[in-house]
Every structure is written in structure tokens, then in C-alpha cells.
Amino acid sequence: MPKSHTLFNALVFSLAVGGVSLSAPVAQAADKVTIMVGGYEKQIYLPAKLAESLGYFKDEGLDVELLNEPAGVDAENQLLAGAVQGVVGFYDHCVDLQAKGKFVESIVQFSQAPGEVELVSAKHPEIKSAADLKGKSVGVTGLGSSTNFLTHYLVTKAGLQSGDVTSVPVGAGTTFIAAMQQDTIQAGMTTEPTISRLLKTKEATVLVDMRTVGATRAALGGTYPAASFYVESDWVDAHKETAQKLANAFVKTLRFISSHSAAEIAEKMPKDFYVGDKDGYVAALNDGKAMFTPDGVMPEDGPKTVLAVLSQGNKDIQGKPIDLSKTYTSEFVKKVK
Template sequence: MLSRRFLLSALAIAASLTASAAAVAAEKVTIMVGGYEKQIYLPAKLTERLGYFKDEGLDVELLNQPAGVDAELQMLAGAVDGVVGFYDHCVDLQTKGKFVQSIVQFSQAPGEVILVSTKHPQLKSMADMKGKTVGVTGLGSSTNFLTLALAARANVPVGDFTTLPVGAGTTFIAAMQQDKIQAGMTTEPTISRMVKTGEAKVLVDMRTVEKTKAALGGTYPAASLYMDAAWINSHKETAQKLANAFVKTMKYINTHTGAEIADKMPPEFYVGDKEGYIKALDDGKAMFTPDGVMPAGGPETVLAVLSGFSKNMKGKTVDLSKTYTSEFVKRAK
């Protein structure tokens, strides 16, 4: 008869071999996030924290990059497999001969605002930005795209004001405190931090679909998971697993309160104000899609917005059907 010690030893070895096999089987995917502490990109970290990547047999490494444009460059260089960033990069890149697709659409509104320093009460609209310096996360970033678009809609030409890359969070706040920028585009939790201290107020709000339509003329799909089209075509099973994980997260966001979601996030994301973080989530989580599907008419709005100021668009034809795919998220549902 086998001894109890022998049986326990055999079970331990079997468990170890099973764990090792699972570890080997897990597919490694590297995704760069354009600032994963930003609430607009919350689905990336939340999916990791909920264990949905592991549930799909994926070993996903999330890398942090403050500006989406830099994350995009890392993907094009082959340093990462995908980017959590704004969909508008997929449209912009096609004009440069690069085919990139959003495979999961996280949001249907940018979740961004133009903040204006309370030191400059004369700045009451985008039309007042002539001669001013407006902060963006990076040149060529989506915050830069949107800032130029809002100025163009207010009849302020690109050369009449300056956009300055200042990042987000503490670097954005410092730039405004030091008057290096008089206004700037940023997201939560930076918005709440500056409004709470009275150092800034919201000038243009794009945190809801309704306010985005008022500011930009239509629904503006923003945060997404986008990847090189060639990578997607050669890794369809992995792309499907990523979509499965993220669609579960979108459903989670849609069915849970800001407090419940916040409890899943790293405490440092609250920046010392969990109550403010929760309020910002409750006020803004309607910007997220419930299922990862591209909103109808959204790509057309993005193309129209970019065409209003971008030199890259002049004389170019963009095939919007090649800038996103809903095949994976629809299968995940």
C-alpha cells in the first residue's frame, strides 16, 4: 500500500508540473498604455486586476507611457504588440501608409477637458487662445489633435497659439502652476485635482457623449486597444483572447459602481483622494462602451475632425473600414 507521504509527494510534483505547463502555455503579449493611471485607459489595468487576461491563458505585460504618440511609435518599431490609446491614431497613421486597427473600442467620448488656469479669467472660450500656450501630453498625441481641432472650430488658426507637451498628472499641474501653460487638455484624475484646489476650471468638457457632440459635432470614439493589422492577421487566436478579456471588463464597468471599480485599482491611482477618484468615475464612466463595439458614425466624426486641421489629410483618402474591426468583440459577446 502506498504511503501517505509518497502520495502527497506525487500530488505535489503533479501540481508543480501542471503549473509549469500552464506557465509555458500562457501567451506573452506586451501592451503599452498611454498613461495607465488615467481613467480613460482604466480598462487596461482593471482587466489585469480582475484576472481576465489569465483566464484567457494570456501573460499580458502592461507598460506605461505618458503620451499616446510615444506608445504608437513603440508599436510601429515592433517593441510592443499593441497600444491602449486613442482610435484617431489609426486614422492618422493610414495617411502615412501604416495600417493599424482598433480591435476593442473602450470609449465613445474622449474623457478629456480643456482646463484653463484661474490666473487667466479673461480666457472664456477657445477663441481666446490666440497668443497663448496650451498644454498637451505630447506633440502628435490625441490631446494635440483635439486641441487643434477645437481651436479650428473656434476660428483660431494653428499658428496663432502654441501647444506645449507637458505630459499628464503632476507634470501638467506643475506647468499650469508655473504659468508655462495658460490652458491645457487633460483627463481624470488630474481634472478633479485642479478643480478641487481652485487652480483651474473646465473650459471645454468632452467627458460625455452629449458634451462631445456639442464640442466636436459628433460621437468621438477614443480609448481603444489598437494593433498593427499584419499582427492581428497573424495572431487571430491571441487577438480573440484579448477581446474576450476586455469585453468582460467593459461589462464589469457597465454593471458596477465607481466605488466597486475603484476598489479593484491600485491605491496609488487615487493620488491621495479616493473619494474624488470615485466621484470622477461615477460621473464619467458613461463614456465607456458597454461591449467594446465601435459606435456607429464615430469613425466618420474622427475623420472629419482630423481633416479640419491636419496637413497629413490633405489630398489623402482614408478607408475607415480598415481602421477598426468589430469581428473579435462581436464573437466575444
């Protein structure tokens, strides 16, 4: 036998003894995806951290890094700059950006209600309606954020001009609470668990509630698809396989939310998200988890409501031809088994 054959056979034997199969497939590297979340401690964006905690990203062969950015508008800017591949934020940015010539689309719709509340400081009992916000400073997460869009709609619907109210970017959580305590803002729009923290201490009262679908319809005139996972349209076209994997992970997460109690869901979240009040966190989640869609599909009447809200006094939107069909797709979520 030629010497080369002898060496080859020896190599095959040694690999077999070492437990290495020559026919075994080479492990594929996980798809690396960086996602910016507009405040991942907020309950409205809970599916992002929950998917990570449940291991659903890894199950799909994804290496997902979640970055935290308190204001959704800043997360949007990171996406447009190419620093991240996707954003967990409000769907309304997809509509707003199209008016500015930028095309992004929601590929998984997390919620069908904003989960937001306009709170009024207990120091200002004179504020009993949105019309009473005239001359006041009102807190939003950031200028150009979804909370700013919604606040603008509420005050213009009440008959005020945009200049009648001063929007102050105060973020959420501790910074929002501090701004209200210091009277930097007299009212403001925020989410859970910040809402419950201020209501528990009686430092604020509810002016407009948008935590449920019913309350949202009363406030905004229809279903308002809010928290979503959105990406640039060009990225979707070039990365359909990765987009499908992300949709798989998020839809499985939404199914988990719809089939488990608030207490069970809370156990999967980082403990610091409770902000020292686990019972309050669970209670808020129990009251609000119906806002989440069970399947990631865009509510049929939702995009039209969002466009109507954004068009209310918003010069960036008014008169612009918006193709709502290009602001979202259910292509991927409907393929999830």
C-alpha cells in the first residue's frame, strides 16, 4: 500500500477514535443582530427582554444584542445611522419617517394600544382636561417621540394650538418622576411601571388613559398599533431569512404572553425592572397585558388611526402621500408555525 494511503487511513482512524465524524456538518455561526429598544424596562416593550430571557433568539440561531435607549426617537436615529439593524419602538415612526422620505416597516406588531397615560401632577388640580394644559409644560420621552406625537394630538383635539403647550423631554422612570416632583412638568405622558409608581404615591392622577384597546378607541378614535419591531425596508429585502427568524422568536414570545399569567411573565424579567415593587409590577402587567397582540399581526384598522393622529396639526405629515402598505408587513409573522 502506498505510504500516502497509509497516512490517510491512520488519520481517519484517529479522527474516529476521537469522536469526530467526517460527515458531521460544520456548526453555523449565529446570525448577529443588534436591536435598539426604546426603554426595555418599559412594560410596553417587554417582549424584547422576554424573548431573550426565554432563549427564543438562540433557538432561532440568532445572536441578538439588545441596546437600551430611553427615547424611541433616538432609537430611530440609531437605525437610520446604520448603528443597529432593528428597533423595538412605536409603529408610528414608520409613518412619520415615510413623510420624510425614509422607508422603515414594522415586521412584528407587538401591541394594539399605546399603553400610555397622560398623568397630571397632584400639585395642579386645576388641570381637568387636555384643554387645561394651555400654558403648561408637559413631559414627553423625547422631542419627536411617540409620546410627543400623542400629546400633540390630544391638545390639538382639545382646541389648542401646538404652541400653547411646551413639550419637555424628560425620559421615563426616575427622570420623569423627578421632573414632576420638581414641577419642571405639570403633566406628562408615560408608561408602566412609571404610571403605577406615581399613582401609588398619589403624586399624580390620570387625565387620559390609553392602556387598553377600549380606552384607546375612546381617546384616539380607533385601534392604535404601538409597540412593534421595525427595520429599514431595504434591510428586509436583503435579509429575509434573518427577518423570519426574528419574527419566529417574537411571535413565540407574544404567544407566551397570551398563555401565561402576569406573575409568570414577571418571573422571567430582570428583577431591577420591578423598581422595588414586584407586586405593583405584576398588577400593572396584569391590567395591561391585553394590549399585546397574540400573533404579531397588524390590526386591520390600526394604520389608518395612526395616520389620522399624526396628521392632526403635524406639518410633516399633512398633505404628504403616505402609502400605509409600505409601513408594515405581516409576511413573516403569518409564516410562524
